[in-house]
Amino acid sequence: MNAVNTPTRGVAVGPTARRPLRARAGTAVPHVILLTYVVVACGPIALIVMNAFKSRQAIFDEPFAIPTPDTFDVSGFQTVFERAQFELYFLNSFIVTVSTIFLVLLLGSMAAFALAEYRFAGITALSLYMALGIMIPIRLGTVGILDLMVRIGLVNSLFGLVLVYTAMGLPLAVFVLTMFFKQVPGDLKDAARIDGASEYRVYRIAAPLVRPGLAAIGVYTMLPIWNDLWFPLILTPGESARTVTLGAQLFLGQFVTDWNAVLAVLTLAALPMMALFIIFSRQFIRGLTSGAIK
Amino acid sequence: MSRLRDSVPPDEVGTTTVATGADAVATPPAAPPRRRRFRTHLLVFIAPAAAIYTVFMVYPLLDSLRLSMFAPSDGGQVFVGFDNFVHLLTDDLLASAFWNAVWNNLVFFAVHFFVQNPIGLLLAALLAGPALKGRATYQALLFIPTTLSVVIVGFIWQLIISPIWGFVDTPLLGQSSTALVTLALMSVWQYIGIPMILFYAVLISIPDELTEAARVDGAGGWSTFWRVKFPLLLPTVGVVSVVTYVANMNAFDLIYTVKGALAGPDFASDIMGTFFFRTFFGFQLQEGSSTMGATVATMMFLLILAGVLLYFYGWQRRVESYQL
Amino acid sequence: MSKRLRRLVPITGAALLLLAACGESVDPRENTDNAGDDGSDGSDGGSGDQVTLLMESWRNDDLAIWEDVILPAFHEQHPDIRVEFRPTAPDEYDAALDAKLSGGTAGDLITCRPFDVSLRLYDEGHLAPVTDLPGMDAFDDIARTAWSTDDGSETYCVPMASVIHGFLYNKAIFDELGIEPPETEEQFHEVLDTIAQNGEYAPLVMGTADQWEAATMGLQNIGPNYWKGETGRKALIEGSESFDDPQYVDAFAELASWSEYLPDGYESITYPDAQNMFTLGRGAIYPTGSWEIALFNEQADFEMGAFPPPPPEGQDTCYVSDHTDIGVGMNAATEHPEAARTFLEWTTSAEFAELYANELPGFFPMSDHDVEVQDPLAKEFLSWRDECESTIRNSYQILSRGEPNLENQLWDLSAQVLNGTIEPQQAAAEAQKGLERWYEPQQK
Known part of the structure; x- marks a missing residue:
């Protein structure tokens, strides 16, 4: 480019x-x-x-x-670490965010690869069906999600959050990655096929070529998940599965008069994402702009 | 989001599809295996994503739609058709709260629309300027607020504009007349990075020959911008706006963290998200209702749908043809 | 440049995954830390037959005291039971508890809000009855009302404490300006004027941003003097008085008169802002509830005094809001009902009352045990029970069962009255209109 x-x-x-x-x-x-x-x-x-x-x-x-x-x-920092299990919240947020990104990128790229690579009956309908989720906020299904989670026993579990966030991240991932996969040169894939590579192997060859897309989707998926207050508030209010953002919000409610602690907790909650973003910012911006640079 | 599609020139997608088709014809050896192993690997590739998406997003959404047609009765639920909607729109209390939230939400969006587009555009234009030193650093720094949690954004600004600190004397967040706009500006502050980057992507994709040609014709910097670049930016303005609209109709966290679920003063900052939260969960001594909550969620869905359709049939069509 | 970065991506990604993997492997520890979170592993091997009970509460401020003092006292007598205090922030408590109860993940012991919130939980079968719990005879009917069915036949929470409303003041400022705590409303205004004229301190420290202070620490604080405490509260429930009667309008009017004494920009001053302003010595008088005592003792470096809401001129009887605020009950779905009842029984004891009253000054036990309160401020508040007539907040019992919800309406109306966006007359009329909309005894 x-x-x-x-x-x-x-x-x-x-x-x-x-x-x-x-x-x-x-x-x-x-x-x-x-x-x-x-x-x-x-x-x-x-x-x-x-x-x-x-x-x-x-x-x-x-x-x-x-x-x-x-x-x-x-x-303030002392209060934070004495009174809240912030290391646990960080761990929870990390597990949720990383697992979700992993699932979104893997499953999203697989589906996108298939949608970009093959032609089959119903492909348009399927693409549209998957893309629908981009425009409909998952929050509107909160009532149903809570109900579902209660029924399958995933309330207060990180896994429940991961599933919801994955569902939330997939539509955009599939949509964007499909366009990226369409730009992967056909010769490369066909050469592999002639060499007898399976379709799975072809996917593994094509996937690294859409890295800017993966990076952009990765960051774009990461931010709202790490920072989400809504689903943790509703699905995982318990201490053991509490995320940093919810932990910070609850802590704010709790120690709101203690400005030292409040500012300390804000600092702690903000820094990891900022650091990660700075590391990935070029990849992210390149991913977002590469379609245009073409 | 679909912003990427827009960064790609409109003919792009079509061309590639054709190219793939041509490939298939040009290299016959590849075609047969595709057809033979069609089912299994297609299933392996698509099923996991489709399944998670269907179970945890589509199904709950449909369930919400269904629930909005029911009402609680003796521990169970009975089908009531559109009664909940009628109640929501005709009950003097609920209806006024609902329309208040809708109106506030539209104001919330309008502030975003009229503030983030010009500022985002200005920043993007500067970033796209030739030979700008430190471009990547600027991009990263300007984007940083976007990485913050709304909880943090709310608290930061609440402190900064608190009369206690004396930086701002007017109780901006405490007056009915200013609270909502102040909150919207806080939100714009946070998310300005996104329109900025998207506009930037378009600007750097405009071939310099185009602008040069205009200059040679004697156009100044301003008129080059308006005549050449702005029309090319319009589709992205549309995408940014529709994405912002969807996000705004759905906003909750910021107002909840700053003003609480009652979204005061006197519901001046109450938007659909906080209204939904109160209806669904209740507040203090007020009881929540999952069926009425689902009804509000369905109305939110319809409002979002209306906005998106308006965009597709109003804005996009006109702009697209303008572009061609 | 960008190549180097590109190489960095997989490395960072791998590092993240590694971190996540470590996280995954730490999971078991996390589970043992929170044994009993799901109730099922209460009988986990190691510690013999010890039962772990989780206690839900919104009193997160009290976490340290529960963990360090109250619970150890219980554990000493009942080594086979472990109670863990698991508070949620007050604003989220009810919603979170609801979700946890219906999801089956709520704790074994539930801290009960007074009146209808808990009554609903009982009606839905989430709270077990405690009517026949040994020790319940330590509570009189008034204490039990807040956690009993309307006919009084079943009680579902053990009353824990009430809070008393009044005013705290900064003694240093009062001494400096040579003023005394007021005994009548007229004096109250004189005092406020004196502080205002001095100009250095905010006479009254309160904001309206969070709305509830305006109602709870404003209207419900001074209001009982106007509507004659229990008399007025019961009359509203019976329908013999209306919210737009003169006494209610007057209460709103008195509240409205506060606005000139509040700090600049009070419309956006939040509850914690106000707490900080007062404890940092920027204001003289703080309309409050006794629950602040513990925190303020810790944060303020000046001496504080307290006075009850001063009655209007010519009124001999004073009324205070002595609000039944907090109780504790048992999750009907607990797997350890015996252990939970043992704990509840302990909360009816004199020992608990003594511990609670003195470790959490400002929360006053409601049992009839003789408890000596040590904290001077708490003692002052408590003494008003003898001097004045006690009542509870008038919006809590029955009157907030319909739409619009009276309690929520009073938040909004009180804040608006202080903000000057509505007249007292109008506020009273609005509240009455709200009641008439659904409450039969008020529909005339």
Whole structure:
């Protein structure tokens, strides 16, 4: 893709070089605007993280000051770890998120591969059926889901959450990955088939080629799951299967007067996702934009 | 979401399908095995995804639709047809709460529409500018709020604009006139990264020859943007809007964390999600009802459907033809 | 650059999966940690015949005290029973409990909200009757009413504690300004004016963002003085008084007069904001309930005093809201009914009352055992039981059974009255209109 893009850009460089003055002004203004918005986007988060390390009085008196040796205080974090099993919540969120991503990517790519690769009766209907879920929020089925989970005994179980989230993530995954699979060159697959590869083998050859799509879907699936409050609130209110977001929400309700603890818990709940996102952000953005770069 | 489909030029999908078809003809050896092992591997590939999707999404949704036609009676449930809907729409209390929630939800969406599109577009245009240094870093930083949990977003902003901290003196979240808009802006702040990235994807896909051609014709930067780029962006604006609409009609977490299930003051920030929650689970001394909850959920579904159809038949058709 | 990153993806992915795998292998530990979560493994090998009981509660603030003091006292006498305290945040408690009860995952012991919420659980068969529980004779009828069927024939929760409404004040500020706790409503306003004129402190610390404070700590706090406590509450239930009668309008009007004394931007000040403002010394008077005492003792570094809602001029009798707030019952589906009853029986004892009253100052036991309350603030609140007539919140019994729900309506109306978006007259009329809509005795 880059190979296609670079020459185009090369062409563009020529005429622009004729206007150095305008170009110089043109490079400063975007940075000013972008930096301003970066402050708007990240400032509030920095404010929370910063105040998490201050004493209660200091949070109240000078919310916008950075912690000094005088005001430095980590009692909030102590409260969090003493009073809530946050390591357990993290583990739960990790298990749920990773298992769901794994299932969505595996099952989604398998189905997408089939929809992109074969032609069979009812394929349009099936594609439409699977795509329907993109537009219908699963929350509207909450009554039915709770009912179903109670009947099959999956209330308060992480597995129940994984199943719901997988169902929620699949429609988009199938839809997007189908388009990615359609772009995989046919020769490659056919060459494999001539070599006697089974259809499963062909899938395994094609799957790595849609990696940008997988990355984008992975991140896109991950965020709402890690951050979901609704289904944990309804399906897994018990302590043993509590996720970070629900844990944070309940903790907020519980220690809401203890600003140190509140800010500490917000910091703890936000950082892992932010770190993961920063690691994957390029993959994610490339996945989202690659269709266009083509 | 379906945003990707839009980033792909419209003819793209068609072309590839044709190409695959051509492939099948051009390489006959591949065709027979496909047909022979057709059933088993197709089943293996598709069944797991289809099964989970059907059992845990489609079935509960249909069950909700079914439940909306029932009412509790002596521990069991009896079929009442459309009575629940009639009740929801005619009962003075329920109907006014329902329409209040619908209206607020539309306002909530309108704020998103009119704020996130221009800002997202501006940021995307800047990011797509030639030779921008630190592009990837900007993208990552601007996207960070999107990665946060709504619980966190709600709390952060509640603290920042609390009169106690004195940064903002007006009780924005406490007045009926400002609460809902403030909440919507908080939500825009969080999700602005998504339209930004999608607009960006379109902008970088526009061949430079097109813009250059306009420039050669004597068009300035602004008019190039409006004449060449903006029309190409319109389909994405449509997709972003419809996706936002679906998400907004379904929003709950933010208002629940900031204003609680009563969505005060005086239900000024009550939207479908919080209304549904109260109806389904009840609140404090008020009893919940799963059948009335299902009825509200069904109405939400119909509203979403109406919006999506409006998009397909109103916006997309017109824009698509404009593009061609 | 991007190639390096591409290589990073599978590695990170693998690391994540590894983490998840580790997580999976830790699962068993997690299960033993929470033995009894599903009730079925209460008889797990190792610890002999010990039975584990889980206790559901919304009193998460009390977690440490239950774990460190109350439960150990019980375990000492009953080594074969282990009770684990499992609180949920108050806002989620009822919804979560409902889901858990119908899902069969609720704990063995259930902390009971007063009146209709628990009555419904009993009617649905989730709460077992405790009418014949030994020790129940320690509670009089008033205490039991909150957890008994309408005809009083069956009781389904052991009354645990009541909370008393009133005002806390910052003694340091009162001393500085040379003011005394008010004894009449007129004095109350004088005091508020004095603090307002000084300008340094918020005279009254409360916000309306969460709505319930306006009703619970506002209207239900001062209201009994207007509607004459139990007399008015029962008259509303019988239908002989209406919510738009002058005494109710006056209660709303008095509430409305508070708004000029509340902190700036009180419309968006939440309950915790207000708690923080008061304990950090930014405000002088805090309309409250006795349940705050424990937390405030811990957080405030100044001395606090308390006074009951001052009655209007010329009224000799004072009325306080002494609200039956918390009880404990047994999940009808528990697998260990004997053990659960043993625990419930213990909660009727003098020992429990003593522990509870002193470890959680501000929660007052309702049993007739002689309990010496140590905390000076709690003592002050408790003394009002002798000085004034006790009543409970008027929206809790029966009147919140229909739509619109009176309790929820009072939240909304009280907050609006304080926000100035509705007149007291109008608020009272709205409440009455709501009652008339479904409550027969009020339909005239």
